[in-house]
Every structure is written in C-alpha cells, then in structure tokens.
Amino acid sequence: MRSFSILRVVAKLLIPYILLFAFYVQFHGDFGPGGGFQAGVIFAAGIVLYGLIFGLRAAQKVISVTLLEVMIPTGVLIYGGTGVICLLAGGNFLDYRVLDHHWGHGLVPHGQHLGIFLVELGVGITVSGVMIAIFYLFAARRQTS
Amino acid sequence: MTESTQFIVIPLLGLLAATALTVARMRDLWAAVMLSGIYSFLGACWMMVLDAPDVAFTEAAVGAGISTVLMLATLSHTSRTAKSRPRISWPALIVVIVTGSVLAYGTLDMPHYGDPDAPIHRFPSPTYIEKTEHDVHDMPNVVTVVLASYRGYDTLGETTVIFTAAVAVTLLMRIRRPEVTAS
C-alpha cells in the first residue's frame, strides 16, 4: 500500500489504540461488556490491519508463525490447567471456589474472580492466535487462477 | 429494551430482511461481502436495542473487522462472481415453503415478546442473577460469570473447537515455502 501514504500514517496512529482497547476489553470484561473472545478478536484485528497496510512480511516480524504456534495451544492449556489446579486444590474440575485460600487474601479478592480471570485469559490468547493464523495462511497463498 | 426503543425494532428488522434479500440476489460476490458487512452492522444495532451488549460486542468484533477480511481473502483464491444464475427448483421451493409455514405456525404458541411470565424469565435467569450476587461478589457482568464459571465446561469445549479449527485450516492451507514460515 505504498501509494496510500495518508492511510499508512493513520493506521500507525490507530493500531496502538486498537491493541490497547483489546487489553481493556480483556481485563475489564468482568465489569463491562466483553470478555476473552472479543478481546482476542480485537487484538487479532489490530495485527491484521498492520498486515494489510504494511504487508504480510512486516506483520510476521511482529508476531511470527512460531509464536502463533505456541500461542494457540497455550490458551487451551491455561484453560484446562486452571481446571486441573482446581482439582489439585481439592475441588471439582473448574470449580474456582477452592482457589480462595491458596493465594493470599491481599492479592486476590475472590477465588471465583481469579478463576474467571485465568479462563478468560486462556480464551483470549487462543482466539487471537487462531484469528491471526488464519489470516496469515490465507494471505500467504498467492492467487492461483 | 424499553418502551422508548420499541418503535425502532421494526424498521431495523425490515432493513435486515431487505439486506438479506439483496445479498441473496447478488451475483457479484465482492458486493455481497460488502453487503454482509452492512448486515452485521445492522445485526449489532438490533442486538443493542434488545439490550444485549455482549452479543453486539462479539458481532462488532467479528462481523465488522475480521470476517470481511477473511471473506475477501477467500475470494482472492476463488472466483469473484457466482457461476450461474440458479434456476428455481420446484420441489425445493415447496419444501422451503412448507417448513417455513410450519415454523411460523410454531411461533404462535410462543409466549409474547417481553412477557414477564415467559419460561426463560421464570427459570434460569433469576436464579443465575441471584446466585451471581451470592457466589461472585465483585463481578457486575453476569454474562461473563455465566460463561466462564457456571458454564465453564461449555466454554472449554468452545475454546477447543476454535483450536481444532486452527489445526484444520493449517493442515489445509499451509504451503511449505521459506518465505511463509518466517523463522
């Protein structure tokens, strides 16, 4: 997009705010609308915008394919691992109430809150990884016909 | 949804139907992608009017941002126009009309719109709202609590579905060229 110079400048201005807004949705989702899925998609949209304007190679310098391949399973592992921690702490799978007493009272307000935070984090990481990966895969192939 | 937003629902639904019909009649797939973007804008407006901001949020993030990009990326690998004008197939039309009228007949038994005595307002929602107040003190957004805590298994399954989708797309679309697997 060399010839769209104004578009490049405006995108540079806008991308940080999109990423910041993704983090806001991720970590504020307990209080307002939004949550992990939406945050992941917004984060991916920021990276996709970067890739659209500055080219796929530039985007892959920011978030490499290797990093994506780590991100996608990591989110699912965080989700499942939260459940396993609940099991180890003596509760049921994904029953966050048992996390109450293991983390100190000053640090975490409530076990449920901590569990939901971790789970949403896992969802967000996986979703953003998947969306960026699908964009990379579709964009990397040249038009065949 | 309040009394004051009631009057805006009908025009929004009319616009949604008009957009859907236009997309169905469109032969140019590129224009269809743009119109489906408009459809998602309208859908988010409608959900917003119905007081469901979380769903509207998802629609905003997915429909406006990502899905346009992905559909255009798909178009770049296929053709830009639909192949041929489909002929009307009479058996299919009859099946569609019969099914549609049966479904429309079924809606007559449903409780009225916004009826406080409707089953969904009686059983699950009040219990969840009361339980959230008791179980999780500091989370005002009940939707997040229901998704992540009460229905945690569901959401785990959904996350796994997304993971599986990524694996499937990677297996189908990956090409082994050094410029793509940026190391």
Place this chain on the structure above:
Amino acid sequence: MNWMLDAITWVLLLGGAFFSIVGGIGIVRLPDFFARLHGGGITDTLGAGLILLGLMFQAGWSLALVKLIMILAFLFVTSPTACHALAHAALSNGLQPQLVEPETQTCDEGQQP
C-alpha cells in the same frame, strides 16, 4: 442552567439528524461516484459530529463524556481518511470508464489527490 443545556442539545441533535439525512439524500441522488463522496463526507463528519456533540452536553462530567470525545476523535480521523483513500483508489483505477452514468460530469469535481 439545565434548560440551557437541554436547548443546546436539542439544536445540536436535530441539526445532526438533518445533516445526516441531507447526506443520505446526496448519496442517493448525486450523479456519479466523485460527487457522491460529498454526501458521504457530510454525514460522516458534520452529522456525526453534531450528534455526538449534542450527546456530550447531556453526559455531564462523567466517563461517558470521555468515551464520547474518544469516539468523536476516532471518527474524525478514520472517516475522512477512508473518504480520501476511496477517492484515491477510484482515481487510480479511473483509467477505465467505471463512471457508468451517461451524463457523467467531469471527473475532477470531487477528487482529492
């Protein structure tokens, strides 16, 4: 004091609605693409700006005011950029006769290079 805020809100909101409808009529009635850009520009900046400004007077000193200012800032950055980029793309493809209206005016009416 309160009635004054309300009066300002009335004027701004009705003005915004008026300009957005005017832009909508423009986008339907004007003859070719470069002329239609004017209609789009009016609704995107003047209509949206006046409506958001009117809402700001109702918000008072709150978080809603900050959010409205941010929305206004983003709209004022993105939509003229989008308009400009559209005109640019149309012009760079303008070698082909894509302005199909037979009574096409001269192309240089609405272009911004």
Place this chain on the structure above:
Amino acid sequence: MLYGLVLLGVVITMCLALYRASQGPTVFDRMLAANMFGTKTVLLICIVSFLIDRTDFLDLALLYSLMSFIGMVAVLRFSKYGTFADVDEAIDQSGPTGKSLRDVS
C-alpha cells in the same frame, strides 16, 4: 422524544445508504455506502445507550468506530491488488491493476 426523532433520522439515513449499497454501479459506491453505514451504526448505538441510560454501552460504539476502518482498508487493498499476499515493489508503485472494477450484473 428528542432521542426518538434523532434515531428516526439515523435510520432513514441507513435506508438511503442501503439503497446506494445495493444499487451502486461501482464497487466504490458500495464501499462509500458501507463506510457511511458504519458511522451511522456508531451514532445509533450512542443514542440508544443514552436513551436507555446505560452509558457504559458506549464501549461498543468505540469498538465500531475502530473496526469499520479495518474492513474499509481490507476492501481497498483487495480492490487494488486482488490479493492479500505481499506484492512486488514495482507493481506496488504503478497503481492501477488493469482489472475491471465494474460489476458484472
């Protein structure tokens, strides 16, 4: 009352934009209409959130004002290059692609 009037105005504008998006002879007309539709959506969400007095829904309008830009850029890029893959610098500089942008129907 006031909000209802403004809401009606926004919906009328949406109808007009939808007409242009469905009729538009070139893709750029459709893009212009879609862009306008995005702005109108932002306005509608703002007004509704004031109407039902839940101003925390303004996050949604903020998101829309950021997101409709991405769809716009995607369509622009696709209209110029026809692909999302990296293009050579020479093609990048030269501008028009030579593909016809007129609708087929």
